[in-house]
Amino acid sequence: MFQTKSRSGATLLFLLFLFVATTPVSGLNLKLKIEGTPQQGYGVALYDGNQKLLKDAGAFSLHLSNLDLTSDTTFNEWRGASWTGNDSIVTLQKDTYIKALDSKLSAKVTYQIVNPHIVKKTVELVQPSMLSMYYTLRENNVPAQQPKKYVTFEQDNFPGGFIHELFPSAGFVTADNTAVGFLTDAGYKNQFTRTTRRRFSGRGGGFVGMRQLPDPRLLSAATPNERARGKDYVRLTFGEMFNLNAGPDTVLPLPQKLMPEGKLSVSRKDSLITMNCQAGAKAGIRLMTPISGQKVYTISFRVKGNLPVALKLYRIKNGQQGPELEHGIKYIDAFPSETDKWTEFKGSVLVPYIEGDSVLMFIGNTSGKAGTMQIKSLTIAENHPAIQPYNVLPLGKTETKNTYIFVEPWKSHRDFMIDSQSRLAEGKGFKGSLIEKMLYANANMLNWITSVNDFTPFSVPNMNYSPDMYNRDSFWTTVATYNKKLNLAIWNQWAKTQTPEGAVGTIITPYMGSVEAKDNEATIEWLVWALVNQRRYGVQLPKEKIDKAISFVLNSFDENRDGICESHFSMSQIDVCDYVPKTDRLAVNQGMFAVALHTIKALGYDIPDDYLNKAESAYRKFYDPKRKHLLFDREYPDLISLTDLVPEFLSLWLFNQPMLTDEMVINQLNQVPYLNKAPDSPHPEMGTTAPILVRLTNDAKGYSYMTSDYQPFGEFGKANYAGHSRDGFYYNGGSWMRAEYCAYVVGLKHGWHRANEMMENRAWAEINLNPKWPFSKEFIPTHWKSTDEWWLSTRGLSWNVFILMADEVAGLRTPDMDPDYK
Numbered sequence: 001m002f003q004t005k006s007r008s009g010a011t012l013l014f015l016l017f018l019f020v021a022t023t024p025v026s027g028l029n030l031k032l033k034i035e036g037t038p039q040q041g042y043g044v045a046l047y048d049g050n051q052k053l054l055k056d057a058g059a060f061s062l063h064l065s066n067l068d069l070t071s072d073t074t075f076n077e078w079r080g081a082s083w084t085g086n087d088s089i090v091t092l093q094k095d096t097y098i099k100a101l102d103s104k105l106s107a108k109v110t111y112q113i114v115n116p117h118i119v120k121k122t123v124e125l126v127q128p129s130m131l132s133m134y135y136t137l138r139e140n141n142v143p144a145q146q147p148k149k150y151v152t153f154e155q156d157n158f159p160g161g162f163i164h165e166l167f168p169s170a171g172f173v174t175a176d177n178t179a180v181g182f183l184t185d186a187g188y189k190n191q192f193t194r195t196t197r198r199r200f201s202g203r204g205g206g207f208v209g210m211r212q213l214p215d216p217r218l219l220s221a222a223t224p225n226e227r228a229r230g231k232d233y234v235r236l237t238f239g240e241m242f243n244l245n246a247g248p249d250t251v252l253p254l255p256q257k258l259m260p261e262g263k264l265s266v267s268r269k270d271s272l273i274t275m276n277c278q279a280g281a282k283a284g285i286r287l288m289t290p291i292s293g294q295k296v297y298t299i300s301f302r303v304k305g306n307l308p309v310a311l312k313l314y315r316i317k318n319g320q321q322g323p324e325l326e327h328g329i330k331y332i333d334a335f336p337s338e339t340d341k342w343t344e345f346k347g348s349v350l351v352p353y354i355e356g357d358s359v360l361m362f363i364g365n366t367s368g369k370a371g372t373m374q375i376k377s378l379t380i381a382e383n384h385p386a387i388q389p390y391n392v393l394p395l396g397k398t399e400t401k402n403t404y405i406f407v408e409p410w411k412s413h414r415d416f417m418i419d420s421q422s423r424l425a426e427g428k429g430f431k432g433s434l435i436e437k438m439l440y441a442n443a444n445m446l447n448w449i450t451s452v453n454d455f456t457p458f459s460v461p462n463m464n465y466s467p468d469m470y471n472r473d474s475f476w477t478t479v480a481t482y483n484k485k486l487n488l489a490i491w492n493q494w495a496k497t498q499t500p501e502g503a504v505g506t507i508i509t510p511y512m513g514s515v516e517a518k519d520n521e522a523t524i525e526w527l528v529w530a531l532v533n534q535r536r537y538g539v540q541l542p543k544e545k546i547d548k549a550i551s552f553v554l555n556s557f558d559e560n561r562d563g564i565c566e567s568h569f570s571m572s573q574i575d576v577c578d579y580v581p582k583t584d585r586l587a588v589n590q591g592m593f594a595v596a597l598h599t600i601k602a603l604g605y606d607i608p609d610d611y612l613n614k615a616e617s618a619y620r621k622f623y624d625p626k627r628k629h630l631l632f633d634r635e636y637p638d639l640i641s642l643t644d645l646v647p648e649f650l651s652l653w654l655f656n657q658p659m660l661t662d663e664m665v666i667n668q669l670n671q672v673p674y675l676n677k678a679p680d681s682p683h684p685e686m687g688t689t690a691p692i693l694v695r696l697t698n699d700a701k702g703y704s705y706m707t708s709d710y711q712p713f714g715e716f717g718k719a720n721y722a723g724h725s726r727d728g729f730y731y732n733g734g735s736w737m738r739a740e741y742c743a744y745v746v747g748l749k750h751g752w753h754r755a756n757e758m759m760e761n762r763a764w765a766e767i768n769l770n771p772k773w774p775f776s777k778e779f780i781p782t783h784w785k786s787t788d789e790w791w792l793s794t795r796g797l798s799w800n801v802f803i804l805m806a807d808e809v810a811g812l813r814t815p816d817m818d819p820d821y822k
Contacts, residue, residue, distance in 0.1 A: 028116045028407060031087040041079025044090050044111050045144070046119060048407060052144035053180050057233070059092060059109040060123055063136040065389055066101060073100040077140075078107060088113040103129030117419075118427045119405040126398040134389035136239040137401060141182055143232050147172035150221045150234070151179070153420055155353065156413035160223035161294040162216060164327060164352040166463050166796040167445055167775065168194070169420035170219045170234050171406075179410040182234050183424045184218070185402035187448025188457035188486065191391050192218055192238055194448060195460075195467040196327040196350045198511035205335040206311075207467075208347030209328030210511060213242040213296065214390060214452050216350055238401055239391025241452055242296060244348055246386035249298060251379055252290040259286040261362065273375040277307060277365045284310065284364010289380055291359040296350050296383040299329060301363075302342040305373040308334035310366040313349065316358040323792050325349060325359065326463065333366050337373065348383065390452040418767070418774050429819030435763040436804060436813070442776045443477050443801040447486065451510045457489045458510070462778065464793040468509040469493075471522040472573065475529055476738060476799035483820040484537050491529050495545050502552030519556045519582075521571035523549050524596040528654065531599050541603075550605060553596050557589075563614025565593035572643040573739065574693060574731050577713040585634045587622035591647025591659065594619050598655055616659045619647065623660070628667040632693065633712045640671055641693040642736075642743040649742040652749055653809050665750040669743065671696060673703040674758065675728075675782040676735070681764050683757045688765035689735035690758075691728070691782050705733045705783065728783025729791070735780040737766055737800045745806045759810070766800070776800045 029049040035056040036042040043056030058077025065072035080092025092109045108124045127133065150158040153169040163170050171181030184190055192215040197207040220235045258273070260266050262283030265276045277283040291297055291313070303309050311332040315322035324330060328349025337343055351359070363375060393399050406423035408415070418438065424445075425437035432440070443459075450458040459474040460466045471494060478490050497505030503517040504526040527549055530541050557565045566582040569575060571592040584590070594615040601607040622630045622644070624637065632641040645668065651659050673694060674687030681688050695704045705727040711717030713731075726732045741762055748755035767774045770787040778794035807813045815821045 028409075030113050030116060030119065030407060032085070032090050032111050032113065032119070033087065034083055034085075034090060036079055038081075041081060041094070042083045042092055043077075043079045044092070046405065048178065051176075051178075053174070053178065053407065054405070055142045055144050057140050057142040059121075059139070061138045061140065062107075062125075063389060064098065064101060064105070064393070065134045066130070067132055067134060069134070069388065071100050073098050078109075080109065085111075101130060101133065103127055103133070114427055114429075117406050117408060118423050119407075120427050121403045121405065123401045123403075124398050125393055125400075126396065127393055128396050130395060132392050132394050134239070135391050135393045135399075136237065136389040137391070138238075139236045139401075139403060141180075141234045141236075141405070143172055143174070143180070145175060146227075146230075146232060148175055148177075149173050151181075151413060151416055152219075152221075153417055155355075158221060158353070160221045160227065161353060163219040163221065164194070164196070164216065164350065167417075167420060167442065168219050169416075169424075170221055171416070172221075172232070172234060173410045177410040179408045179416055179419075181406045181408070181416065181420060181423070182219070182236060183404040183406065183420060183427065184236060185404075185428070186444040188455070188489075190238055190401050190403075191399070191449055191455055193451065193458070194218065194463070195451075195510060197330065198467060199509050200335070201512065206331035206333060207329065208332075209296070209349045211244045211348065212452055213244065213348075213350060213385070215240060216242050216296070236403055239389050241388045241390045242383075242385035243388050244296065244298065244383050244385045246388070247384045249381040249383045251381045254289070254378065254380060255287055257287070260284075261286055261364065264364070271377045273378070275364060275373045275375070277369075277371055277373065279370040280368060282310075282364065282366045284362055284366075286360055286362050288316075289313070289359045289361050291349075291351060291380065293351050293354040293356070296348060296385060298346065298348045298381045298383055299361075299379070300344070300346040300381075301378040302344050302376045303335070303337045303373065304339065304342050304376070305337045305371060306339050307365045307369060307371040307373045308336055308367055309345070309373065309375075310362065310364055311335065311345070311347075312362040314360045314362070315354055316360050317355070321360065322357065325351060325354075327352060342376065392455075414771060414774055421775065431817040432804070432807075432813055433763070435766060436807065438767065438774075439776055439801040439803065440481075442796055443480065443798045446477070446796070446798040454510075456493060457486050458493075458508075459490055459798065461798055462794075462796040464795070467511070468507050471504065471506045472525060473799050475525040476802040479529060479532050480801040480804045481820060482536065482815060482818045482822070484822075487529070487533055488537070488539065491526070491533060494526055494529075495542060498545055498548060501556075502548030502550075503556070504549060518569055519567045520569040520575065521592050523552055524571065524592055524599070527553065527596065527599050527603070528650065531602055531654065534603070546603065550600050550603075553593075553600070557593050557596075558615075561611065563611060563618055565589045565615070565618070572646060573736065574641070574643055576716045576731060587619065587630045587632060587644040588641070588646060590615070590622060591619045591644065592650075594659055595647050595650045595654070598651065598657075602655070619659055620661070620664065623664045623668075627671075627696070629671045629696070630664070630668055636695075636710065636712045638695045638697070638710075639693060639706075639712065640668070640696055642672065642690060643692060643739050644668070645743040645746045646739055648746050649806070649809070652746065653805060658750070660750075662750045665746055666752045669747045669752050669754070676765065676769060676780070678765070678769065680768070682760040686754070686757055686761055688761040688769060689780050689782050690740055690762075691733035692736045692739055692779070693731055694733050728781045730779065733782045735762075735765070735782050736778070737762060737776070737780075738802050741800075741803045742806050745810045748810050763803075 031047045033045045045056045046054040062075040081094040089112045110122045112120045152158045153167040154165045217237045263278035264283040267274045313325040404427040421438040421441040424441040449455045461473040499517045504523045505517045506522045507514045566584045572588045597612045629640045630644040632639040676689045706721045708718045708722040744758045778797040
């Protein structure tokens with residue numbers, strides 16, 4: 001029988017270890033101290049005991065302007081006219097008349113020591129005079145003494161300039177090895193976005209950088225020239241935009257030497273380059289560019305021919321080709337061309353700090369087809385954009401910026417990365433284990449505003465997937481928090497994508513549209529989300545939209561009303577294949593349909609019990625008693641997947657009701673291979689990860705990865721699973737934390753004896769298996785020779801934060817540990 005299992009002693013000990021890992025370190029004694037006079041104004045300095053860490057450099061600097069940018073004013077190093085407080089909490093206040101705008105401004109700044117490591121700083125601005133004004137706010141954090149070095153989330157010794165990395169954190173290390181770091185609240189709260197690019201029209205051609213580039217200098221540090229002049233700082237800048245259309249640019253010289261790659265012939269006459277490509281692999285030209293770090297560039301050319309254009313920018317270090325540049329031109333493999341007219345390409349790229357690397361450009365053909373391509377007037381221009389404000393201070397409404405200072409004994413850069421995440425969570429009032437804090441902080445840093453003209457909350461999976469918000473990713477990420485504003489805002493954004501048939505869209509991308517809405521799990525998850533919002537917040541839902549979504553689910557997935565789910569797509573993250581005609585082969589689809597029926601019934605709609613029972617029974621029938629596991633795909637019965645237990649988890653989480661038997665769940669989990677054993681893991685005798693999808697075999701090894709001739713994904717599988725090149729990666733055996741961890745919690749609830757240990761090992765693996773990457777990842781490979789093989793694009797995925805709900809189901813946390821729980 002299904003029952004709630006008690007926590008084991010081993011789990012209690014492990015959780016205690018995780019909590020202790022972030023308890024205060026002895027020796028820190030943070031204090032706030034008022035400095036200044038009534039004439040100069042008052043500011044705050046930060047001390048550790050008698051050691052000053054941060055000078056009073058003013059609480060902020062502020063630039064204000066009217067909406068047409070014709071009148072403005074600047075406050076440098078604002079200080080309060082009055083103060084209240086003590087050495088652990090201080091509030092500064094000042095009211096000012098602004099002659100240039102004929103308006104008044106009230107400002108209040110509060111510094112609060114949250115715990116022995118963290119200071120929370122809150123800036124509140126309100127103006128009662130203008131309908132709206134633009135503002136840019138800067139917080140300069142000035143070290144009391146010259147630092148030994150500056151550090152960022154990705155750099156152990158940062159030379160200075162603007163910082164654009166996967167997690168916004170920067171700081172400095174003092175001469176006596178104290179690390180002082182600076183963090184920001186979520187972008188939807190502090191009104192910033194870290195998006196740097198947009199899609200092309202028609203979703204073709206990849207990404208290009210935006211011409212209005214918001215918050216490129218959200219974080220920055222003193223440059224070498226500034227430091228040489230004795231000027232040190234770590235700065236946070238809110239509400240600043242680079243307008244590439246308004247500033248000048250400098251056209252840079254390009255090398256005359258073109259380096260052919262692949263099978264092609266190349267000719268050049270003046271600015272015209274002609275490439276005749278043969279069929280086969282990648283073919284094109286390479287050239288070294290004048291691009292360097294911490295600048296913005298625009299690349300342009302015209303193209304004509306019968307091949308799509310691929311454009312790539314690669315970092316070159318010591319003559320070796322490295323990763324692609326991320327923050328602009330990316331994934332351009334099929335920019336369209338025509339044979340009878342010239343098509344213009346124009347795309348910008350923000351180049352962050354790249355450690356002095358050079359940049360190589362490739363232009364050519366990656367389609368494998370034979371054909372001709374002509375490139376004309378290839379140009380690289382360095383932009384000198386106009387700097388403009390874009391945050392809005394409306395009439396009578398208080399605007400708030402929350403930032404955080406954390407102080408640690410300097411141990412290592414790896415510890416700085418971990419502390420950046422855990423201390424942000426603590427600063428926000430979050431309670432939990434170390435992995436929970438890290439995932440919570442990461443998810444907050446991937447929730448920002450939609451665009452410079454739309455401050456609606458927006459959730460992206462990670463920096464690699466930015467600027468797009470995907471339905472399933474935003475669902476799993478957002479429902480993990482009890483934040484009412486965030487849940488309702490993003491749920492309502494998805495409601496606006498609903499088609500006339502009732503389907504909810506699968507992707508929202510700023511600065512470009514999307515018409516993608518299909519019969520995958522997106523609409524079901526939107527209904528689940530509706531139910532969660534209704535239960536948590538007691539809100540009234542838009543009945544017409546709910547009605548249409550329910551109609552779509554019932555009619556699209558089971559038009560025969562026999563309880564059997566049919567769809568063109570997988571209702572899980574394993575979405576690399578579609579099915580024409582619809583298929584009923586997938587276990588996860590049947591389980592998700594059963595969850596949908598339970599959800600619709602819980603929303604107050606009539607779902608007959610016998611109909612619901614048929615759907616549940618059909619889910620159970622995917623269990624093969626001989627193979628002792630659920631069949632991922634009936635046509636490939638040797639494949640086993642942990643995603644097939646996701647519907648069971650949802651049923652337990654939402655309804656406290658199992659759909660599968662203990663035997664089915666326990667046998668399923670016992671059949672999965674557990675890989676990546678590590679001697680320093682909590683349970684070194686066991687693996688730390690499990691493949692999300694793998695083939696079971698009857699040999700001594702017991703499993704194999706998919707191959708081109710045994711895989712359910714058609715042409716995708718044939719192209720990607722030949723030659724064992726992707727064994728253990730992505731959906732060919734990658735370990736995906738959210739689905740895997742939820743499967744272990746399902747096992748815990750069904751009495752699987754290894755559940756606690758695998759939950760502990762998997763949490764450990766996310767932080768420790770790759771010591772250079774102590775943060776959330778899209779997946780962890782289960783077959784690799786070196787962590788250098790791990791994909792950079794996986795770093796920082798947000799939806800793993802859903803383990804907060806998994807831990808609630810497991811009895812390891814309570815809702816009141818979330819600061820937004822009411």
